[in-house]
Amino acid sequence: MNNQASAEESGSSIEASASPYKDSFQGKDNGDSRMMVLLLGIDQRGTELARTDTIMLAEYDPESESTKIASLMRDTYVNIPDHGYNKLNAAFALGGPELLRETIAENFGIEAEYYSIIDFKGFTHIIDTLSPDGIEMNIEKDMHYVSGGGDTNIDLKEGNHTLDGEELLGYVRFRGDARGDFARVERQQKVIDILKDELVSFQGVLKAPRLIGTLQPYIDTNIGGSKILQLGKDLLMNPMEDVDMLSIPTTDNVWDERKAYPIGLVLNHDEEQTRNTLQLFFGNEE
Template structure:
């Protein structure tokens, strides 16, 4: 099963752009999970709309156009999608760990958006963060590492939250967790499928989740395009497609074995 996972600021907004875009695949035979983070500023060809940043596909045509864009550019078909409002993320964290989540914050992080809706103020070192603070940690990109640093933090937090859920207390809280986040999720998966997929990925997946991001560090460069596109992460499209194919290759082989 391949699912496109999206994190957005304002669910239902006509101009929403996705902060978080991931392809997640779980293979029942190997009980393994693979997740690819897709850089939001990655340069792509959006079917019917020319070339632009990947997250512009969602702003233009929602999850369906984004799925089509990924398939057309990289040959990866995500049959399902799941969109979670960031309020749902804070609900997950606060339900799992009402006393906060311990994490090593690698640097001071300060950022306030122009409209004041986002305020990040974190200090370097071991911290215990609430759901709202942890959301700030995974969204921060106001430093030299930009989106690359943010993707690394997102993947780090995914593994931490998985470990929290696999704890005894986490397992006991799972039913309440599902109910609390449902209002924040928009998906084309049925309710039963969501529960089954989540249970398989979180409880049966062995060991760490295998993760990567594209474009990779050795296949990316900054490039400025004409207005209104602006600065993008350009890359060799063929190489990116091959990287994704190789990453998911084991699951494809197990499906036909």
């Protein structure tokens, strides 16, 4: 009992001190059994404005023991409330997770109740803590990319390889081919499926407390400590076997379109079709 109280206090402390967006975020628990979280992966470089590389909606339903993850491509062309049409990830730059929540609600009719933002440095620490010997991956092609400033250096060879956290981060972030974000999102979902198996393994369960401690400096969330504890207990008692995944826009409903500066190249789509696809995926009826 004391350990649980201590953990809850720790979780509450994290929420209060490390979540600058907590007061502005207006997502509310709607009272049903399901939990809808806006998951964001950011690239924070010094004092530079954080950029949202990864945008996902994750729903966990403890009653059906099901998890669904929808990846929303960052270049998707959407209407940002009070700012007009732009790329989806521009909403985060303009107004943090709250404006991104509003944008998703307005365009897709999905209400995020919570948010979790993880710095990419946190991703590498998760991998290295969960699997110190690396993660076995089949790399589908040679991947080479060096950013202008040299802070991103991806150099991966085709074939089966064991990747550490930094290398796996390069694998999921690489977009230097003809398929761009489509291939990148596929790799992200592939890695999520592998990590899910690692987490629910016996060794993964044993490492869970250390993993939580490792994440603390790199995660920003408004999910309270007690709710995190309950979620962890649910997942340990009923490990998720399958994760349903979707990418938006879908390949049958997307086309490249160039907009005036400074927006540039976007992924345009039939907005009603995209909205209906997401509603159907999450089992909602409007």
